[in-house]
Structure formats: C-alpha cells, structure tokens
Amino acid sequence: NAGVTQTPKFRVLKTGQSMTLLCAQDMNHEYMYWYRQDPGMGLRLIHYSVGEGTTAKGEVPDGYNVSRLKKQNFLLGLESAAPSQTSVYFCASSKPSGGFQETQYFGPGTRLLVL
Amino acid sequence: AQSVTQLGSHVSVSEGALVLLRCNYSSSVPPYLFWYVQYPNQGLQLLLKYTSAATLVKGINGFEAEFKKSETSFHLTKPSAHMSDAAEYFCAVSNQAGTALIFGKGTTLSVSS
Numbered sequence: 001n002a003g004v005t006q007t008p009k010f011r012v013l014k015t016g017q018s019m020t021l022l023c024a025q026d027m028n029h030e031y032m033y034w035y036r037q038d039p040g041m042g043l044r045l046i047h048y049s050v051g052e053g054t055t056a057k058g059e060v061p062d063g064y065n066v067s068r069l070k071k072q073n074f075l076l077g078l079e080s081a082a083p084s085q086t087s088v089y090f091c092a093s094s095k096p097s098g099g100f101q102e103t104q105y106f107g108p109g110t111r112l113l114v115l
Numbered sequence: 116a117q118s119v120t121q122l123g124s125h126v127s128v129s130e131g132a133l134v135l136l137r138c139n140y141s142s143s144v145p146p147y148l149f150w151y152v153q154y155p156n157q158g159l160q161l162l163l164k165y166t167s168a169a170t171l172v173k174g175i176n177g178f179e180a181e182f183k184k185s186e187t188s189f190h191l192t193k194p195s196a197h198m199s200d201a202a203e204y205f206c207a208v209s210n211q212a213g214t215a216l217i218f219g220k221g222t223t224l225s226v227s228s
Binding site for chain 2: 041
C-alpha cells in the first residue's frame with residue numbers, strides 16, 4: 001500500500017514551458033486535492049476533485065489546470081510556467097463521507113523551480 | 116468564512132520541556148479542527164482531529180489539543196519534547212458543510228539537547 005505518490009519529485013522549468021505533475025493514490029479515495037506550499041504562507045488549495053471526471057477551483061487556481069480521468073489519478077498542469085509558480089506542490093486524498101472534514105493523506109511533494 | 120491564526124512562526128524548546136503551539140480559529144459555526152505535522156522533506160500527516168465528540172483530543176506521539184470555544188482556541192501541547200518532534204506544525208479548520216479546509220501559516224518547532 002503506497003498511499004499517495006507524486007511524480008516527479010523535483011523539476012526545473014524555464015519560463016513559458018509546460019509540464020504535468022502526476023498524483024496517484026491506492027486507497028480508493030473519492031476526493032483528491034492539489035496544494036502549493038510557499039514559505040510563511042501555509043498550504044493553499046489550487047484545485048480539487050470530488051470524483052472521477054469532476055474538478056473544482058480552490059483558492060489559487062490561476063495558471064493551473066487539472067484532470068481526473070481515473071479515480072486513482074489527479075493531474076496538475078502548468079501550461080506556461082512563471083517564476084511565481086516556483087513552489088512545493090502537494091497532492092492529497094480523502095474519503096468522501098465528510099468532504100473537507102475528513103483526514104487528508106498527503107504525498108511527499110514535488111519541488112518546482114521556474115527560472 | 117473560516118480562518119486560522121497560528122501565533123509564533125517559530126518555537127524553540129529544550130528536550131524534555133513542555134511544547135505549546137498556539138492556534139486560534141474563526142468560524143461562524145462549530146468547526147472541525149486539525150493539527151498536521153510535516154517532517155523535513157515529507158508531506159503532511161495528521162496528528163489529531165477535533166470533531167465535537169470531546170474537547171480534549173489525544174493524538175499520535177504524545178500530543179494532545181484542547182478545544183476551547185470561549186477562547187476560539189485549539190492549542191497543541193506535549194508534556195515532554197523529544198528531538199524527533201522537530202518539524203513544522205499546521206493547524207487547520209473546516210466548516211460544518213465540509214466544503215473548505217483552511218490551513219494556518221505553520222509553526223516550526225525546534226528542539227535542542
């Protein structure tokens with residue numbers, strides 16, 4: 001049982017390049033989330049999904065897109081990377097019964113540096 | 116709307132000393148409250164969770180937190196710090212509808228020998 005895994009662990013991009021971050025979970029969770037963590041800012045929600053084929057915007061969605069084609073996977077895309085998107089990105093998942101009241105299980109994070 | 120304030124971005128204690136990390140919340144309805152811990156270069160993991168069943172909540176690794184409605188607080192404590200407790204701690208609040216989870220900015224705990 002691997003829990004929540006994220007690919008890649010670290011990436012360097014140039015401004016304007018695109019990339020996709022992959023999150024996978026093997027706990028059969030309905031809810032999945034993407035957060036970014038910046039120093040002194042805590043975690044901020046980018047997008048989330050309450051089930052396969054559905055996505056919704058969080059607190060800081062601009063510049064990102066997401067897709068949930070399979071229940072176990074949640075992809076975060078950056079179409080045209082900007083230095084302001086330099087951050088650590090965390091994926092999380094949870095059971096559906098209580099929505100955001102449920103315990104969230106986090107992946108190890110992806111460190112992204114945009115030059 | 117919910118909000119969370121963690122007082123003190125950095126707390127330093129000696130090994131064996133009391134750990135107290137402060138969290139105050141703002142919520143118009145009874146909240147669900149969480150403490151998560153993040154060890155270096157890892158993701159967050161749940162320490163404990165308040166769901167209105169009991170005001171004193173016990174978590175993993177000897178941590179506990181007390182919900183005080185009159186003070187809108189949910190401070191995290193541990194009687195005796197261990198070197199392995201050094202980490203970043205996040206308080207978070209969710210609303211009754213379960214439609215949002217708001218994290219505080221985090222408190223870094225350092226433990227010295």
